Amino acid sequence: MERADVAAPAIEVFSDFYRQLEGGATGLVREADVEPLVDVDRAADVESDPQAQRDAAAVTAVIKLNGGLGTSMGMDRAKTLLPVRADLTFLDVIARQVQQVRRDHDVSLPLLFMHSFRTRDDSLAALAAHEGLEVDGLPLDFLQNREPKLRADDLTPVTWDADPSLEWCPPGHGDLYTALLVSGVLERLVDAGYRYATVSNADNLGAAPDPAMMAWFASTGAPYAAEVCRRTPADVKGGHLVVRRSDGRLVLRETAQTADEDAERAADLTVHPFFHTNNLWFDLPRLLETLRSSNGVLGLPLIRNEKTVDPTDPTSPKVVQIESAMGAAVEVFDGATAIEVDRSRFLPVKTTNDLMLLRSDVYGLGDDARLRATVDPRPLVDLDRRFFTTIADFDARVPHVPSLSGASSLTVRGDWRFERDVVVVGDARLDDDGTARSVPAGTRLG
Known part of the structure; x- marks a missing residue:
């Protein structure tokens, strides 16, 4: 030392x-x-x-x-x-x-x-x-x-x-x-x-x-x-x-x-x-x-x-x-x-689950640069760790963050990519069928 x-x-x-x-x-x-x-x-x-x-x-x-x-x-x-x-x-x-x-x-x-x-x-x-x-x-x-x-x-x-x-x-x-x-x-x-x-x-x-x-x-x-x-x-x-x-x-x-x-x-x-x-x-x-x-x-x-x-x-x-x-x-x-x-x-970002929430419409950024939740309670996001753990994998699969303000939870299992204008409502789940798939633009999940 x-x-x-x-x-x-x-x-x-x-x-x-x-x-x-x-x-x-x-x-x-x-x-x-x-x-x-x-x-x-x-x-x-x-x-x-x-x-x-x-x-x-x-x-x-x-x-x-x-x-x-x-x-x-x-x-x-x-x-x-x-x-x-x-x-x-x-x-x-x-x-x-x-x-x-x-x-x-x-x-x-x-x-x-x-x-x-x-x-x-x-x-x-x-x-x-x-x-x-x-x-x-x-x-x-x-x-x-x-x-x-x-x-x-x-x-x-x-x-x-x-x-x-x-x-x-x-x-x-x-x-x-x-x-x-x-x-x-x-x-x-x-x-x-x-x-x-x-x-x-x-x-x-x-x-x-x-x-x-x-x-x-x-x-x-x-x-x-x-x-x-x-x-x-x-x-x-x-x-x-x-x-x-x-x-x-x-x-x-x-x-x-x-x-x-x-x-x-x-x-x-x-x-x-x-x-x-x-x-x-x-x-x-x-x-x-x-x-x-x-x-x-x-x-x-x-x-x-x-x-x-x-x-x-x-x-x-x-x-x-x-x-x-x-x-x-x-x-x-x-x-x-x-x-x-x-x-x-208390809004720490420790995982890509947290990052998805922070980037979504669950939060709004005010003129004072303070983040405020738009809904209460905030939804629970659970992304498949095999495909979403690293920021590189996350950004490749989530080029467009879905709307989550109407969601209670989003669970993703498998290799999924989110296209534009996806809206999640209630409790939504994407399951794994062993192939890489996309959520089409404009889809309503839940």
């Missing part, structure tokens, strides 16, 4: 996790040690006047995590470079959302991206089309750190001559705090007078900068807050907040931190009703103070993630990736809180 010019605090964070790993730590959060989170504030009940919103927006920065490649969709670059509406990419929509808030409230509202070494250049080139996006005195981005993948058998750094870049991995999005510190961005934000940050994944266009939410967070005086949503059966695998019995602190439990024997109860919506959206808020000066006092080691819980060194080759050596979740910082800060938000603030 030193030879690769990784910053000293990032090396110390990795070293701290490595010592835990050597000691046999698993990072598991046992059900017996926690209680469900059942009572939180609701964004729907939040009230604030325009002046309070402007005052909060004037001292808030927007941070988007844009370090991940769309590997699960067959991509080798940032997923956010994909078009989502007409010719607008995720990055275009994010830039427009921020610029609209700036105009409406006459605030600077800095926008910063946390990139990885794999996503930085292409993303910055795309963002250059938005004039005036960068705020004077602040960068538009900062880099996520990197760490070695470890052999699962002896925890030594793996060697992979076929592609040495695969010997490295990002430390998970919990690296946000270390990256903010070592890049100097955190100190620059505080010195410039910014008090708060709103953070979300760049592939979640629902997490638009919202002055009403900014005013809410400013009014709480909390050092940290997490946005949560009511869980549905589709959310049982996501991370969720629980209350630690020993000290009453909020704790994030990710799927990888759930013991096998606890999995059924952890997935029970009647027991744990909220999931974590990965939309966060924190007080910038208090974060800086906390990191300085701990030499950059925030003390986030360890996540031990086992993979293969080449994720596309299951026969390549097994490795351990040391990771942490940025949402886990909720347990670090005294007085951390949570707020229940509407599902509209």
Whole structure:
């Protein structure tokens, strides 16, 4: 890590996790040690006047995590470079959302991206089309750190001559705090007078900068807050907040931190009703103070993630990736809180199922660049993974996204291509007969 010019605090964070790993730590959060989170504030009940919103927006920065490649969709670059509406990419929509808030409230509202070494250049080139996006005195981005993948058998750094870049991995999005510190961005934000940050994944266009939410967070005086949503059966695998019995602190439990024997109860919506959206808020000066006092080691819980060194080759050596979740910082800060938000603030794109919905008439893009659902509930899309998993396969088979606003569900089995002006209503299903087929233009399915 030193030879690769990784910053000293990032090396110390990795070293701290490595010592835990050597000691046999698993990072598991046992059900017996926690209680469900059942009572939180609701964004729907939040009230604030325009002046309070402007005052909060004037001292808030927007941070988007844009370090991940769309590997699960067959991509080798940032997923956010994909078009989502007409010719607008995720990055275009994010830039427009921020610029609209700036105009409406006459605030600077800095926008910063946390990139990885794999996503930085292409993303910055795309963002250059938005004039005036960068705020004077602040960068538009900062880099996520990197760490070695470890052999699962002896925890030594793996060697992979076929592609040495695969010997490295990002430390998970919990690296946000270390990256903010070592890049100097955190100190620059505080010195410039910014008090708060709103953070979300760049592939979640629902997490638009919202002055009403900014005013809410400013009014709480909390050092940290997490946005949560009511869980549905589709959310049982996501991370969720629980209350630690020993000290009453909020704790994030990710799927990888759930013991096998606890999995059924952890997935029970009647027991744990909220999931974590990965939309966060924190007080910038208090974060800086906390990191300085701990030499950059925030003390986030360890996540031990086992993979293969080449994720596309299951026969390549097994490795351990040391990771942490940025949402886990909720347990670090005294007085951390949570707020229940509407599902509209959680629109992540993890699969082509999600992408089809986002590109369809189920969502409309307003003049403020915010995506809003046109129907409730939104339909369920289930595309055959054999033919629609990668973006190349999806775009080849869905050159024209069907109308889904009248649908309850669309299930596709087999190799199908959608022609123009297809309308899906109710529950529709396309079955596999072993041949490649097309849905003719103008077809009504359902």
